[in-house]
Amino acid sequence: GAGVSQSPSNKVTEKGKDVELRCDPISGHTALYWYRQSLGQGLEFLIYFQGNSAPDKSGLPSDRFSAERTGGSVSTLTIQRTQQEDSAVYLCASSVAANQPQHFGDGTRLSIL
Amino acid sequence: SQKIEQNSEALNIQEGKTATLTCNYTNYSPAYLQWYRQDPGRGPVFLLLIRENEKEKRKERLKVTFDTTLKQSLFHITASQPADSATYLCALSHGSSNTGKLIFGQGTTLQVKP
Numbered sequence: 269g270a271g272v273s274q275s276p277s278n279k280v281t282e283k284g285k286d287v288e289l290r291c292d293p294i295s296g297h298t299a300l301y302w303y304r305q306s307l308g309q310g311l312e313f314l315i316y317f318q319g320n321s322a323p324d325k326s327g328l329p330s331d332r333f334s335a336e337r338t339g340g341s342v343s344t345l346t347i348q349r350t351q352q353e354d355s356a357v358y359l360c361a362s363s364v365a366a367n368q369p370q371h372f373g374d375g376t377r378l379s380i381l
Numbered sequence: 382s383q384k385i386e387q388n389s390e391a392l393n394i395q396e397g398k399t400a401t402l403t404c405n406y407t408n409y410s411p412a413y414l415q416w417y418r419q420d421p422g423r424g425p426v427f428l429l430l431i432r433e434n435e436k437e438k439r440k441e442r443l444k445v446t447f448d449t450t451l452k453q454s455l456f457h458i459t460a461s462q463p464a465d466s467a468t469y470l471c472a473l474s475h476g477s478s479n480t481g482k483l484i485f486g487q488g489t490t491l492q493v494k495p
Contacts, residue, residue, distance in 0.1 A: 272424070
């Protein structure tokens, strides 16, 4: 079946603009995660959705970042008033349940000019 | 403070040898630990998961150990091949045993020379 799909694959925008990044998880996966990876760095946890529970937002770096997961499926990560330090690859993953292996998409490469 | 350390320098080995990668952590008590492989421009790919009550896991040429006393995991690739060249990430669960939240190390780049 299809893996985790992310769009767009690349996004270039001007500082101060808002951006929306989309993630389509694997069908039937109840858990969904967002990470950020800066050049040459490891993955930085951002947010985690599990079923109908309140999301774990403990990794969001500022209130400019928010995420939604509609209908327990597709998720959108929104960054408002983008800054140059927001430039990174944003990775989404899903898993059949919490504490199970995560399946990653190939990410959205975000560049803020 | 909590910290995960992986070999920051690239590991270069000859084809056919065993590669051993290290993941050390401090101030964590993870319920489980995972290893992922990441190729340039791609998302990580899951390799192995080991839980706190397990000492060792194997999958084909891969073996992972988990020592909760030493706070260390070792990841071995036997009979290494050039196709094994990639960055390998360790990730620790953060929170309860039912959490999906992972904290990742910086990764170790492995280069297998023919």
